[in-house]
Amino acid sequence: MLQCQALHVRAGWRRLLVDVDFALAPGEVVAVLGENGAGKTTLLRALAGERFGPPLRASGSVRINGRPIERLDARTRARLRAVLPQHSDSAFSFTALEVAALGRYAFGGSGSEDRAIARHALALADAAHLSERELPTLSGGERARVHLAAAFAQLWERECDEARYLLLDEPTAALDLAHQHHVLGTVRAFAAQRALGVLAIVHDLNLAALYADRLYVLRDGALLAQGRPQEVLTPELIGTGFAVAARVLAHPLKPALLVATAHRSAAL
Secondary structure, three states: OEEEEEEEEEEOOEEEEEEEEEEEOOOOEEEEEEOOOOOHHHHHHHHOOOOOOOOEEEEEEEEEOOEEHHHOOHHHHHHHEEEEOOOOOOOOOOEHHHHHHHHHHHHOOOOHHHHHHHHHHHHHOOOHHHOOOEHHHOOHHHHHHHHHHHHHHHOOOOOOOOOOEEEEEOOOOOOOHHHHHHHHHHHHHHHHHHOOEEEEEOOOHHHHHHHOOEEEEEEOOEEEEEEOHHHHOOHHHHHHHHOOEEEEEEOOOOOOEEEEEEOHHHOO
């Protein structure tokens, strides 16, 4: 399990996270929701094992499979969790295949098997046709899929001695509608095949309702709610957490919820 307890993060006088408890089990997909500045990315960075330096100060505990994550060396962390950050631009003109192959660095990264895995990962992210293109020539959505392929490559093995985790910071932000569904559906299937725990920061409540097993909602750095989509996505909580009017309906195409929102002044 990947978890934190009583996690506090401060930037000077400002509290970025306040007494947050979080747990991610192997095989489940968890979406983290909240307004801009709610603390979502800070939580992901802490769970990834990033060490906060001045002006940030952190307290509380983060454990991966029962071990304090700060005690693990970089190679061990890389074998246990992959991170797709919100911004992943490179200063070098790597090809898409070379970027995907970077996900194999903790395993050697230069062999023919690693290169084959990188190609398979690109195909899984619907980016195989981009393999020889240099990263600066790609659109934002194409780059996002290439970096997702690197995260897939990092966790490619189906068998592993320890549980592993995939941490995604707004993986659909730069994607068109079809690719939003493709990526989240693929992530869910990939995680199920490998018993991975997935944390995905998303802004679209309907995508969260469709693809996540559980939701965490942050507000002003504190945990506002957690639970299954049908427990969390209520008009009252959406109004409190996102400052919008909401109606929650049955989805006409899927066995899921459909959330309709409007600015409060425009609501009937």
